[in-house]
Amino acid sequence: MITALLLDLDGVLRIWDSALTPSVETAYGLPAGALAAAASAHGGLDRALTGDLDDRAWRDSVADEIVSGHGEQARAAVEEWMSPSGSVDAEALAVVRRARSRVRVILLVNATSRLEADLERLGLTDEVDGWVCSADIGLAKPDPDVFSRAALRTQLLFSQMAYVDTSRASIASAEILGIRAHLYEGVEGLEEFVEEIVQSTKVHC
Numbered sequence: 663m664i665t666a667l668l669l670d671l672d673g674v675l676r677i678w679d680s681a682l683t684p685s686v687e688t689a690y691g692l693p694a695g696a697l698a699a700a701a702s703a704h705g706g707l708d709r710a711l712t713g714d715l716d717d718r719a720w721r722d723s724v725a726d727e728i729v730s731g732h733g734e735q736a737r738a739a740v741e742e743w744m745s746p747s748g749s750v751d752a753e754a755l756a757v758v759r760r761a762r763s764r765v766r767v768i769l770l771v772n773a774t775s776r777l778e779a780d781l782e783r784l785g786l787t788d789e790v791d792g793w794v795c796s797a798d799i800g801l802a803k804p805d806p807d808v809f810s811r812a813a814l815r816t817q818l819l820f821s822q823m824a825y826v827d828t829s830r831a832s833i834a835s836a837e838i839l840g841i842r843a844h845l846y847e848g849v850e851g852l853e854e855f856v857e858e859i860v861q862s863t864k865v866h867c
Contacts, residue, residue, distance in 0.1 A: 769793035
């Protein structure tokens with residue numbers, strides 16, 4: 663019986679402004695892709711997502727990388743680019759609230775040590791029953807071991823989990839383990855998936 667809905671944050675509950683990166687690069691005279699390249703330089707992003715670097719240290723490394731290639735004036739671009747926390751998709755949140763009326767809702771997120779602060783800024787801390795962050799467990803999706811560690815942290819069996827993500831690779835990892843999973847492609851599909859879960863819990867009551 664499903665007792666918990668695990669779901670990704672980015673692309674599901676959180677929306678990012680797609681115009682942010684190009685607008686910041688244009689404003690600071692940076693070439694397209696410069697910010698993303700700096701974020702991933704020397705394995706920095708992977709290290710931040712698995713907790714080897716805390717978020718502040720990673721941001722500093724990104725700023726140093728930008729400055730090394732584009733001058734000191736570009737340092738402010740990194741702060742402007744990395745400061746926002748995105749916004750909440752109100753329709754997706756309504757579906758999550760519906761799910762939470764019957765099951766626990768837990769975020770399973772590839773994120774840096776900043777995740778908790780972001781959830782507070784987004785007003786999501788009290789909208790979920792907990793979260794499992796890659797930076798805390800030292801592994802990032804789609805590694806199947808992420809689900810094993812999440813199960814230990816949440817005291818759940820794979821058979822008790824349902825999972826939602828925008829990543830096909832992460833969905834595949836979940837399904838290999840026997841976790842019921844849904845590839846997020848819009849609120850309508852999420853609503854149908856959640857309704858199936860809610861109805862199944864009523865059958866077992």
